[in-house]
Amino acid sequence: xxxxxxxxxxxxxxxxxxxxxxxxxxxxxxxxxxxxxxxxxxxxxxxxxxxxxxxxxxxxxxxxxxxxxxxxxxxxxxxxxxxxxxxxxxxxxxxxxxxxxxxxxxxxxxxxxxxxxxxxxxxxxxxxxxxxxxxxxxxxxxxxxxxxxxxxxxxxxxxxxxxxxxxxxxxxxxxxxxxxxxxxxxxxxxxxxxxxxxxxxxxxxxxxxxxxxxxxxxxxxxxxxxxxxxxxxxxxxxxxxxxxxxx
Amino acid sequence: xxxxxxxxxxxxxxxxxxxxxxxxxxxxxxxxxxxxxxxxxxxxxxxxxxxxxxxxxxxxxxxxxxxxxxxxxxxxxxxxxxxxxxxxxxxxxxxxxxxxxxxxxxxxxxxxxxxxxxxxxxxxxxxxxxxxxxxxxxxxxxxxxxxxxxxxxxxxxxxxxxxxxxxxxxxxxxxxxxxx
Amino acid sequence: xxxxxxxxxxxxxxxxxxxxxxxxxxxxxxxxxxxxxxxxxxxxxxxxxxxxxxxxxxxxxxxxxxxxxxxxxxxxxxxxxxxxxxxxxxxxxxxxxxxxxxxxxxxxxxxxxxxxxxxxxxxxxxxxxxxxxxxxxxxxxxxxxxxxxxxxxxxxxxxxxxxxxxxxxxxxxxxxxxxxxxxxxxxxxxxxxxxxxxxxxxxxxxxxxxxxxxxxxxxxxxxxxxxxxxxxxxxxxxxxxxxxxxxxxxxxxxxxxxxxxxxxxxxxxxxxxxxxxxxxxxxxxxxxxxxxxxxxxxxxxxxxxxxxxxxxxxxxxxxxxxxxxxxxxxxxxxxxxxxxxxxxxxxxxxxxxxxxxxxxxxxxxxxxxxxxxxxxxxxxxxxxxxxxxxxxxxxxxxxxxxxxxxxxxxxxxxxxxxxxxxxxxxxxxxxxxxxxxxxxxxxxxxxxxxxx
Numbered sequence: 100x101x102x103x104x105x106x107x108x109x110x111x112x113x114x115x116x117x118x119x120x121x122x123x124x125x126x127x128x129x130x131x132x133x134x135x136x137x138x139x140x141x142x143x144x145x146x147x148x149x150x151x152x153x154x155x156x157x158x159x160x161x162x163x164x165x166x167x168x169x170x171x172x173x174x175x176x177x178x179x180x181x182x183x184x185x186x187x188x189x190x191x192x193x194x195x196x197x198x199x200x201x202x203x204x205x206x207x208x209x210x211x212x213x214x215x216x217x218x219x220x221x222x223x224x225x226x227x228x229x230x231x232x233x234x235x236x237x238x239x240x241x242x243x244x245x246x247x248x249x250x251x252x253x254x255x256x257x258x259x260x261x262x263x264x265x266x267x268x269x270x271x272x273x274x275x276x277x278x279x280x281x282x283x284x285x286x287x288x289x290x291x292x293x294x295x296x297x298x299x300x301x302x303x304x305x306x307x308x309x310x311x312x313x314x315x316x317x318x319x320x321x322x323x324x325x326x327x328x329x330x331x332x333x334x335x336x337x338x339x340x341x342x343x344x345x346x
Numbered sequence: 347x348x349x350x351x352x353x354x355x356x357x358x359x360x361x362x363x364x365x366x367x368x369x370x371x372x373x374x375x376x377x378x379x380x381x382x383x384x385x386x387x388x389x390x391x392x393x394x395x396x397x398x399x400x401x402x403x404x405x406x407x408x409x410x411x412x413x414x415x416x417x418x419x420x421x422x423x424x425x426x427x428x429x430x431x432x433x434x435x436x437x438x439x440x441x442x443x444x445x446x447x448x449x450x451x452x453x454x455x456x457x458x459x460x461x462x463x464x465x466x467x468x469x470x471x472x473x474x475x476x477x478x479x480x481x482x483x484x485x486x487x488x489x490x491x492x493x494x495x496x497x498x499x500x501x502x503x504x505x506x507x508x509x510x511x512x513x514x515x516x517x518x519x520x521x522x523x524x525x526x
Numbered sequence: 527x528x529x530x531x532x533x534x535x536x537x538x539x540x541x542x543x544x545x546x547x548x549x550x551x552x553x554x555x556x557x558x559x560x561x562x563x564x565x566x567x568x569x570x571x572x573x574x575x576x577x578x579x580x581x582x583x584x585x586x587x588x589x590x591x592x593x594x595x596x597x598x599x600x601x602x603x604x605x606x607x608x609x610x611x612x613x614x615x616x617x618x619x620x621x622x623x624x625x626x627x628x629x630x631x632x633x634x635x636x637x638x639x640x641x642x643x644x645x646x647x648x649x650x651x652x653x654x655x656x657x658x659x660x661x662x663x664x665x666x667x668x669x670x671x672x673x674x675x676x677x678x679x680x681x682x683x684x685x686x687x688x689x690x691x692x693x694x695x696x697x698x699x700x701x702x703x704x705x706x707x708x709x710x711x712x713x714x715x716x717x718x719x720x721x722x723x724x725x726x727x728x729x730x731x732x733x734x735x736x737x738x739x740x741x742x743x744x745x746x747x748x749x750x751x752x753x754x755x756x757x758x759x760x761x762x763x764x765x766x767x768x769x770x771x772x773x774x775x776x777x778x779x780x781x782x783x784x785x786x787x788x789x790x791x792x793x794x795x796x797x798x799x800x801x802x803x804x805x806x807x808x809x810x811x812x813x814x815x816x817x818x819x820x821x822x823x824x825x826x827x828x829x830x831x832x833x834x835x836x837x838x839x840x841x842x843x844x845x846x847x848x849x850x851x852x853x854x855x856x857x858x859x860x861x862x863x864x865x866x867x868x869x870x871x872x873x874x875x876x877x878x879x880x881x882x883x884x885x886x887x888x889x890x891x892x893x894x895x896x897x898x899x900x901x902x903x904x905x906x907x908x909x910x911x912x913x914x915x916x917x918x919x920x921x922x923x924x925x926x927x928x929x930x931x932x933x934x935x936x937x938x939x940x941x942x943x944x945x946x947x948x949x950x951x952x953x954x955x956x957x958x959x960x961x962x963x964x965x966x967x968x969x970x971x972x973x974x975x976x977x978x
Contacts, residue, residue, distance in 0.1 A: 123428025131432070131481045172492065197485040209427040218624050221425050226635065233354055237363030237418045238425070243624055244367045246666055251866065252375065257833055258867045261859050268379055272386060279510070281869050283372070283394060287401060287514065288898055289865050290368045291361070291523050296619040298360035302582050303612055304622055304633040307356045308604030313635040315644040316628075357582070517871065521898035525539055 110323075111153055111215035116224050118324045119216060122331055123208045129335065130201050138341035139200040145334050146207035155214050162206040166199050218242050219316070226314035235312060236301065244293060251289045255282060354414070358406045365402040366419040369395050385499050392468075392503025393510055399464050400511025404524055407454035409445055412467055416441035433478055440470035457515075461508050468504040472497045527688050527719035528552040528575050528610070533589035535574060544570050546743040549589075552688070552719040557710065557733050559751070560723045562740035563764040563931045564903035568723045571740075572692045574598075575721055577606035594687055607633075611681030615693040615929055617673040618665060626652075626668075627661040630680050651679040669819045671702035678709065688719040695726045696929040699819060699957045703729050725931045726960075727754055728770040739763050764933030767960055775814070775962070775969040782844055783809035783951050784830070784920060789839035791829060799825055802838075805970065807920075809844070812942050812952045814962045817972035823955045826972070827922045830953070831859045843919060857920040858913035862928070864905040867912065868897040876908055877915040886941050887911050903934050910938060920951045927958045939965030 111119065126142075133139055150159065222242055225235050259266045259281045271278045301307070373395045377387050403411055416437050423430035448454060448463035476490075476497055483489040518524040528551070535545040544567045552558045560568045573579040580587045581603045591598040594609040614620050623629040627648060634644040652658045655675045660668065668676065674694065681689070691710075695703045707729045714720060714733065722730065731751055739747040741763060753759055754768035784807040792798040799822040807813055817823050828834040830841070832853030841848050843856065861867060870876040874893040877883050884890040887907040892900060897908055906926065913921055923942075927935050935958075942965065946952050956962060962969060 120425070120428055124424065124431050127429050127431055134485065169489075195486045198483040198489055201482050205429060209429060212428045213426055219628060222623070222628070224425065232352065233359065233414065234417065234421060236356065236359040237366065237414070238421050239622075240360050240363030241367040241418070241422050243622060244364050245371060246624065246664070247618070248367065248371060250666065251863075252371075254861060254863060254866045257828075258861060260833060260854065261831065261857075262867075262869070264854055271376075271379060271390065275390070283397075284514065284517065285866055285869060286372060287368070287398065287518070288521070288523060290364050291405070291518070292865060294357070294361045294364040297364070297622065298357040299578055299582055300620040300622050301356050301360060302578065302603045303576065303607050303620065305604035305607050305636050307352075307581075308602050309636050309638065311638065313638050313641065313644065315631045315635050315641050315648075317641070517896070520871075521896035522539070523898060 111149075111211055113321070113323055114215075114327055115318045115320055115324050116216045116220045117227065117318070118320075118327050119212045120224065122327065123212045125331070126208055127205060130204055133201070133338060133342055134197065135342045136197060136200075138338040138343075139197060139204070141341055142334070142338050143200050143204045143207070146204045146211075150207040150211045153211065153214060155210060158210055158214060159207075162210060163203065166203050166206065169202070170199055220318065223314055223316055223318060226312050227317060229311055231311070232306070232309060236306060240294075240297060243297065244290075247293065248286075248290065251293075252286060255285050255289070258285075353410075354408075358408060358411075361406050362402065362411065362415050362418055365398060365405075366415060366422060369398045369402075370419070370422070372398065388496060388500045389503035389506070392500045393507040396464060396468060396504045396507025397511035397514055399467075400460065400508060401514055401518065401524075403448070403454070403460045403464060404457075404511075404515040404518075409449050409454070410442075411454075412445045412448075412463065413438060413441040432481075433475065436474040436478070437471055440467060440474060444470065457512060461512060464511075465504070465508055468501065472501060527554055527594055528690075528721060529590070529592045530571070530574065531590040533571075533574060533587070533591065535570060535579060535585060535587045537583065537585045544743050545574070548743075548745055550738065550745075552721055554687070554717045554719050555714055556735050557714050557720045557722060557730070558736045558738065559727070559730050559734040560721065560738045560740060561725065561727060561754075561763075561765060563933055564725075565901050566740040567743040568740050569692055570743075572612070572690045572721060572723045575688075576610050576612045576690045577601070577603045578612075581606075604636075607686070608684060609686055610688040610690060611684065611686040613674075613677055613681060613689065613691045613694050615696045617670075617677035620677060621665045621673075624664055624666075625661075626657065626663050626665060626676050629665060629676060630661075630683060633680065633684055647683045651683040654682075655679040670697045671699065671705065671819070674698065674702065674706060682713075687717070689713065689721070691720070691722045691724075693724050693929055694722070695724060695729060697925070700959055707733060725766055725929065727766055727768045728960075731769060739765070760932060764931050766932040766935065770959055771963065772959065773963050775966060777968045777970070778808055778811070780806040780808055783807050783811075785842040785845075786830070787840045787842070789829065790837045791825065791834065791839070792837065793825075798837075800829075800839075807951050807953055807970075808968065809919075809951045810946055810949050811967040812939075812946050812954060812965055814966040814969040815953050815955045815972070816957070816962070816969060818974075821972045821974060823972060824924060827859055827924060827953070827955060830920065830922060831857045833859070856918050857922065858916050858918050860909050860913045860921070860923040860926060862925050864902070864909050865898070867909045868905065870897060873897050873900070873908060877911045880911075880915045883911045883915055883941075886937075886944070888937060903930055906930060907934065907938065910941065914941070914945055918950075920953070921945060922953045922955070924955045925957065926954060927956065927961045935961055936964070 130142065133142060222239055225238055256266060373391045376394050377391045402415060420430050420434040420437065444463040444467040447466060448459045451462055452459035454460065476493060479493050480490055515524060530548060530550045533545055533548045534543055536543045548571065560571060562568050570579065573583060574587065574591055577598045579585065593606055598606055621629050623632050630648045630651060631644050634647055652661055655678065657675055657679060660672060694706060698706065710720060711733055734751050737749060737751055737753055738745045747753060747759065754765065786805050789800045789803040790798060791800045815823050825834065829836055830853065832850050836850055841850065841853060848856065868876060872893065873884065873889060873895050874881065876897050881890060881893060884893055887910065889904060889907055889911065892904065897905065900908060910923065910926060926938060942952050954966060
């Protein structure tokens with residue numbers, strides 16, 4: 100079963116993963132300092148242009164649906180607070196939308212990074228950045244463990260169905276003990292056994308004796324990376340100006 | 347012949363990586379199965395994640411385990427989603443403080459010290475996340491109250507998770523999977 | 527090349543010695559087979575040879591272990607692994623990367639080799655093992671035979687001089703086993719010292735130079751492969767057959783049991799695996815369900831169990847139609863991975879307190895133990911006991927004998943026979959030709975584009 104995140108055949112897949120990672124990390128900090136609605140709308144629109152050509156509309160829709168859910172919860176909660184105390188009531192100005200613009204902007208950047216960089220490229224980033232064994236080894240284990248664990252969970256779910264005939268959200272709520280015994284304990288045991296197997300495999304590959312690793316498949320830098328940095332700088336400059344008071 | 351000795355053994359690093367993945371995926375699956383943002387799902391998610399964290403510390407009884415777990419978990423969020431860079435320093439310090447607490451409250455052989463350390467870590471983690479949440483939501487404080495209540499409900503799950511984790515650990519010892 | 531002298535070993539969590547006073551030498555171009563009942567210590571011996579003991583599994587090791595003249599105790603596992611390659615029962619367990627190309631490069635990257643050197647090595651061994659077309663594939667999408675090839679290519683690319691193979695054929699089809707035999711013969715010619723630990727013996731008749739038979743941590747009998755042809759020896763040590771006679775099972779005319787008519791099924795966005803397919807399973811018989819990998823055996827078992835929903839098709843049990851959604855109540859399915867199927871706190875709880883079942887499967891003495899504390903063979907028997915304890919009409923077992931010794935295989939065969947006599951339908955999906963010969967009454971083979 101192939102559960103890897105595969106990089107799609109799109110323009111973002113040709114940009115170096117380190118470039119995309121830098122862009123996303125930089126903006127995750129930059130966005131916090133943006134408070135002007137025009138600047139935030141500009142950033143959000145730019146991020147839409149960044150992610151839209153990937154044509155991953157379903158993933159985008161799920162992301163936006165989550166924002167909408169948060170927005171509705173927030174309005175509902177504000178209304179409830181307003182009923183209890185007037186000073187907490189529903190705000191009707193644009194400020195209420197600002198946090199959602201920030202979240203939406205970050206969702207777009209995250210989607211662009213995640214959906215355009217396969218597991219192989221992300222692991223290569225670890226190798227390229229020459230992280231020490233203490234960080235590199237557990238992080239690469241996560242990428243190796245997740246697909247096989249998702250497969251394990253599916254099999255555990257099947258085994259439960261065979262054993263007790265049905266298993267759904269109602270079982271989880273009505274019999275939490277049963278849920279823990281049937282689902283969580285086997286999952287933990289599988290994880291611990293997988294950890295044992297993986298560490299023995301790592302030892303036999305000679306990982307106990309090293310502190311650095313070569314990347315045999317380094318990603319090349321190309322003009323698109325340079326262009327990405329130019330666009331990044333322009334967006335930062337424009338949004339800083341739009342942010343009126345400056346950053 | 348390479349005979350360099352490292353503080354962390356390969357098995358310990360692999361277990362920390364495995365649990366960082368396990369906690370993320372199981373919490374996510376429980377939250378999704380439970381229907382997302384509702385109190386029951388939030389409590390269930392936190393029971394599971396705290397219980398798994400307890401098992402991790404029972405499994406890797408070494409100073410620094412919480413700090414390294416936090417670092418690896420943060421690294422994976424940064425790598426896969428490009429987020430969490432601002433959260434990382436704070437929770438790393440929280441992890442280190444809780445490692446110190448475990449060390450000075452009886453050490454990693456004491457179940458009480460482990461439970462106390464993880465309980466405090468859960469509080470610190472949530473407090474830091476909320477503070478950072480403020481930066482994102484400052485224009486709409488209602489959202490922050492909402493987040494605060496969500497976190498508080500979640501923490502009830504953490505408290506239950508501390509004891510659930512201890513029960514899990516006992517069963518895993520009985521099964522010979524966690525060695526005394 | 528591999529030399530073990532006066533070896534004694536006990537694990538750190540138990541006092542009893544699992545290896546007692548074993549000496550052994552494997553020279554270049556020599557293949558030594560180590561066999562014996564489950565739990566006799568043969569896998570432990572393999573771990574001592576490849577350095578996992580005592581560098582990874584702690585414990586008390588006495589004696590001297592040298593690989594290519596270097597004492598294992600004075601070396602790290604990284605150094606030992608340069609001289610000795612290890613292949614496990616389930617190659618997926620020893621993969622550290624998610625795709626084939628990364629897996630082939632990883633050990634070289636760890637050694638800090640130059641990029642060109644790594645790329646050349648990957649290309650050379652991918653070509654040698656004919657796996658160039660799967661270099662980009664996820665390791666999770668490979669067949670067992672392909673996994674075995676990738677694991678071997680990865681090990682051999684490091685240019686070791688010795689090999690340790692621990693139950694390498696347990697998950698392989700007869701064709702893949704034959705292929706592995708050929709590859710090992712080539713390596714032997716090339717001068718490798720090879721230690722093979724296995725229950726399946728027949729495939730090594732032309733390859734093994736020496737055979738060691740172990741029991742309770744000791745080597746009690748040794749000699750050339752001919753010692754395994756003695757049926758008394760095989761019975762005494764609970765071994766499987768040393769040769770394989772391929773019997774053609776004749777299928778009886780169907781009168782009572784499970785009838786499947788017009789079965790149509792396809793996975794989402796895939797071509798149909800079954801189209802208007804008809805198949806019958808006679809009750810009171812043990813039926814082997816065979817066919818090439820990926821042909822749909824496991825899919826069929828999931829359809830019979832009701833875990834997968836059919837697009838079209840009718841199921842009749844003893845002539846009465848049952849709806850697909852009701853199949854789950856009438857069927858037990860034993861999957862290959864035992865850890866997923868054990869939930870209870872004790873072995874007795876796992877079979878709802880039916881101790882006679884534990885007795886039949888020789889598990890009664892473990893009744894109070896935690897199921898997860900049992901060995902692989904014991905767990906395999908326990909999940910079968912749990913399936914039988916449900917007292918359903920149809921029991922399906924997916925590769926129930928992989929990695930089992932002769933004694934345990936016969937125990938499972940006997941229990942299934944008893945269930946069949948109670949008019950149950952027993953379907954065994956298996957590649958194990960010996961099990962089919964000894965324990966099954968009929969054999970149904972799913973073939974592409976054909977009916978059974």
